[in-house]
Amino acid sequence: MSLIPTASQTVGPYLHLGLTPITIADIARDAAKGETIVISGRVLDGEGKPIPDALLEFWQANADGKYAHPEDTQDKPLDGKFIGFGRVPTDKDGRYKFTTIKPGAVPGPGNMLQAPHIVVCVFMRGMLRHLYTRIYFADEAANANDPVLGLIEDAGRRGTLLAGTVAGKGEYTWNIVMQGEGETVFFDC
Structure with a gap:
C-alpha cells in the first residue's frame, strides 16, 4: 500500500490551532x-x-x-531591533490589532518612491489561495504620487487601502472587506 499526499484545500478550520502559537503582534519590539x-x-x-x-x-x-x-540591496541602514514581519489572527468579532512603526518610503515601479505602506497577506477558511493587499496611511502626503495607488482609478476603491487615524496620532484603523460593496482592493502577486 502506498500513501499519496492529499490535494491542497483550504486553510481552515485548523488555522488557529496551527498558527496562533506563532503570532507576532508587536513588530516594533519596543x-x-x-x-x-x-x-x-x-x-x-x-x-x-x-x-x-x-x-x-x-x-x-x-x-x-x-x-x-537579503534582496533589499538599498544603501540604507537596517534596524536590528525591527523584524519587519508580523502575524495576527482575528478574534470572534473579526478584530485584529498589531503594533509596529510607520514605514519609510521604498522604491517601486520605475524606481519611483512609493508612499509608506504595509503589505498584507490574508488567509482564511474557504480560500484556496491567500490574498494580498496593502495598508497606506490616509494622513500621508506621498499617497498622491504613489505609483501603485495611482493604478487604482476609482477614488472609492483606492480609499479601501487607506488607514484612518483614531483618537490622535499613532493609532490607525483599517478594515478588510472580502467582497461586495466596499470590497478591499486585492493585488494579483
Missing part, C-alpha cells in the same frame, strides 16, 4: 527606530459579518525605507 503606531480593524465578509478565523501577515520596511530581507 526599541525599533521610528514612530510607533498601532493598527487595528476588522475582517468582514460580503454581508458585513465578522470573519472570526482569518489570519493576517504583515511585511514592511523599517523607518528608513529598508526591508530586513
Whole structure:
C-alpha cells in the first residue's frame, strides 16, 4: 500500500490551532527606530459579518525605507531591533490589532518612491489561495504620487487601502472587506 499526499484545500478550520502559537503582534519590539503606531480593524465578509478565523501577515520596511530581507540591496541602514514581519489572527468579532512603526518610503515601479505602506497577506477558511493587499496611511502626503495607488482609478476603491487615524496620532484603523460593496482592493502577486 502506498500513501499519496492529499490535494491542497483550504486553510481552515485548523488555522488557529496551527498558527496562533506563532503570532507576532508587536513588530516594533519596543526599541525599533521610528514612530510607533498601532493598527487595528476588522475582517468582514460580503454581508458585513465578522470573519472570526482569518489570519493576517504583515511585511514592511523599517523607518528608513529598508526591508530586513537579503534582496533589499538599498544603501540604507537596517534596524536590528525591527523584524519587519508580523502575524495576527482575528478574534470572534473579526478584530485584529498589531503594533509596529510607520514605514519609510521604498522604491517601486520605475524606481519611483512609493508612499509608506504595509503589505498584507490574508488567509482564511474557504480560500484556496491567500490574498494580498496593502495598508497606506490616509494622513500621508506621498499617497498622491504613489505609483501603485495611482493604478487604482476609482477614488472609492483606492480609499479601501487607506488607514484612518483614531483618537490622535499613532493609532490607525483599517478594515478588510472580502467582497461586495466596499470590497478591499486585492493585488494579483
